[in-house]
Amino acid sequence: MLPFSSPGSKVTPRHHVGGYPNGYPRGKTFHISPHRYQPRGTVPAYRRRTHSLVRLAALAAFLFLVTLISWSRGSSILSVFSLGLVSGPGDFELETVRYHDLSNVQGTARGWEREERILLCVPLRDAEAHLPMFFSHLRNLTYPHHLIDVAFLVSDSTDNTLEVLVKNMEDIQAAEEEAMHFGEVSIIEKDFGQTVNQDVESRHGFAAQAGRRKLMARARNWLLSAALRPYHSWVYWRDVDVETAPFTILEDLMRHNKDVIVPNVWRPLPEWLGGEQPYDLNSWQESDTALQLADTLDEDAVIVEGYAEYATYRPHLAYLRDPYGDPDMEMELDGVGGVSILAKAKVFRYGVHFPAFSFEKHAETEGFGKMARKMDFSVIGLPHYTIWHAYEPSEDDIKHMEQMKREQLAREQAEKEKAEKAKKLKESFGDATGQWEQDKTAMQNIAVQEKKKGAAAAAAAAVSKDKAGARAAAGKVEELGGQNERLEAKT
Amino acid sequence: MARPMGAVRLKKTNPLTLAVGAALCIFILYFLLGSSTPDFSASRKASAASHPLSPPTSPFRKSTGGGKLKPPPVTRYNLNNVTITPKPLENRENILILTPMARFYPEYWDNILRLEYPHELITLGFILPKTKEGNDATRELQKQIAKTQKSGPEKDRFKSIIILREDIDAPLISQDESERHKLKNQKVRRAAMAKARNSLLFSTLGPSTSWILWLDADVVETPPTIIQDLARHDQAIIAPNCFQRFWNSDKKEMDERPYDFNNWQDSDTALEMAKRMGPDEILLEGYSEMATYRTLMAYLFKEDGLLHEELPLDGVGGAALLVKADVHRDGAMFPAFPFYHLIETEGFAKMAKRLGWQPVGLPNYKVGYPPPSGQRY
Secondary structure (H helix, E strand, C coil), rough: CCCHHHHCCCCCCCCCCCCHHHHHCCCCCCCCCCCCCCCCCCHHHHHHHHHHHHHHHHHHHHHHHHHHHHHHHCHHHHHHHCCCCCCCCCEEECCCCEEHHHCCCCCCCCCCCCCEEEEEEECCCHHHHHHHHHHHHHHHCCCCHHHHHEEEEEECCCCHHHHHHHHHHHHHHHCCCHHCCCCCCEEEEECCCCCCCCCCCHHCCCCCCHHHHHHHHHHHHHHHHHHCCCCCCEEEEEECCCECCCCCCCHHHCCCCCCCCEEEEECCCHHHHHEEECCCHHHHHHHHHHHHHHHHHCCCCCCCHHHHHHHHHHCHHHHCCCCCCCCCCCCCEEEECCCCEEHHHHHHHHCCCCCCCCCCCEEEEHHHHHHHCCCCCCEEEEEEEEEEECCCCCCCHHHHHHHHHHHHHHHHHHHHHHHHHHHHHHHHHCCCCCCHHHHHHHHHHHHHHHHHHHHHHHHHHHHHHHHHHHHHHHHHHHHHHHEEEEEHHHH | CCCCCHHHHHHHHCCCHHHHHHHHHHHHHHHHHHHCCCCCCCHEEEEEEECCCCCCCEEEEEECCCCCCCCCEEEEEEEEEEEEEEECCCCCEEEEEEEEEECCCHHHHHHHHCCCCCCCCEEEEECCCCCCHHHHHHHHHHHHHHHHHHHCCCHHCEEEEEEEECCCCCCCCCCHHHHCCCCHHHHHHHHHHHHHHHHHHHCCCCCCCCEEECCCCCCCCCCCCCHHHCCCCCEEEEEEEEEEEEEECCCCEEEEEEECCCCCCCCCCHHHHHHHHCCCCCCCCCCHHCCCCCHHHHHHHCCCCCCCCCCEECCCCCCCEEHHHHHHCCCCCCCCCCEEEEEHHHHHHHHHHHCCCCEEEEEEEEEEEEEHHHHHH
């Protein structure tokens, strides 16, 4: 700093050299008011007035601010001082009114171009094992993620479904890559106190079906009613245990521009079961036989497809698959399966849901298809567009597999035994040669000793001993040969 | 260099300038504060959602900070903890009041404002048709909403409000009362009405809602404690009795008459008629062409009867109806198709019964309709 501006040097003039201590420049500078001498003793009246005015104004301003602060609650006063230019993270206003025109969310064939939002609904129960597979599908969806709102319903789970779910979803929302982030993510917990077991046999057993389907329907309705928003154009239902599905499935199904549309659902099988099999038998067309059957049943009965107890002779979407058929081919349906349903949101808004009661003798997704038809919505299946459900072996399959396992074990056991025998055989042979060598050296030793004794008669005796040794060895080999034959007979 | 300016310059300042400056400062401060939107209390802010993508039954925080919006958080809702009890006030249960609206009655809004249930627990949902009448009603409604939510006292402000416009191809039936109630128009009209009700219900029902109060836009008179009074019964679906005020020219005074004939108990005659009907036909109440001999709650009002007397019902009307959220969550909706030959609210009652929920009516608990158009209060 300059030395004369230091606080210690009081005598140094503050102002520029060209000026006077009282601030009035002179010399070449132009000025109007002359530099008059003012007596120092008395303060002029107008200056006294100014002082009192300034004090009054300051007091007024202070009082005004105090009242302001006492009136205002929260942060508004701060924003006044910061002139609204700086705002912290906690700075917000509450928006309480929302306006939505439902005619803007009708759903069109090219939703991704018109920024149409999809609600992706996933009902879950003890599904921890399937979640990694599901999240890989979710990440790979090609429909713009920010247009997909994801809603899960976790019910009556005893494993770590909820924790794994929350963790995975939070990871996705916190991902570096912005294209990964989804829209609204809701995880809803609700226990219905289901007593039905979730293992494959009790899930698919005939007797449990009606009650199980009605509970599933309730879970689906709870999920939808809590997650559907006025800005949704589409709703996509997806089971967590789908193993293989195209990443473009949302666009593929949307392109058809139908009110309700489902793909064909098959499942891969082990080789010994034929390699593949139709899985979802709930997608069908109504038949006269089934309608007649429905008339004979009581009000609360539920017809379930795929069981010998109800022979309906309906054309099933699943059985019409041709692996080389046109994937865009459409088929009209009356009942649908719930593995993968794309529906326009207005279908649900107009009240179509998953009946948790017997609706025209059907419940859950099949009843949903029926109700959609009742309200003149189009319900379509794609017989040659296939997604693959994960394979979970049934009890029969497990029995069969156990049988196969036993056979394989037996085979392995036999092979092991064979190998052991062979080894033993080899060892035995090894022993024999060893013995032979031993005998030979022993005999040679004897022969040498005999030689040392040195006699022609002794030499003749050595020859006869050699012969006896050879006979003994031959006997051993014969015995082993017999064993070998027995072993072959066994295998 | 700066012009030489010392403290002495202040001496020359005109006091008027100072006064004007101070006044200007005060004016600016006042203007800044006055223009900023009024605030909500901390408890309301705490219950608000953090992102615009959130259940509409809660307000959301509109960031004033600008900048890029963060991805929505993973939000967990435990529906096991949503209580639905006879004492909604003590348990601070959320109410959703749903109103399909074709015409705006200022008295409706005044009546809503008089409700004694804490407004910070009430969400309002409206659905209006996209017709000229609907546009007018929307404008009027928005005016009232702005008045209450922005500048009204905080205790009057509702938790949140959702306004929906219909996507239903409205059947061309005049809202004129006599035309509206003609039998041949009923099926089409009520199917459209059912769709509107369902659209409103399923896009507003949130994960925290405990009760849904269906209230018609022309119900202009309810007791201010209607929510507490109806919830007290702990019934899945409960309907008060609806009356219309009118000028009785015989008695030369204002009088009341029964209005909502959709609250009824079934009769054997009606069941027989239903059996003989084709699959797409519907039974309607209140038409002489179709005498059903059902027991109508509207006629069961007794001046000296117990206020809280209950009556099990088989069909309900939608004029005023308190429903436990679980009933709708289970899937009970307003069928827009003949469901057991019933449609809309009557079909809803039937569907709820199929799901195991019993509707109940209160014949002696009254709510009021305005007089027919043309008549004055």
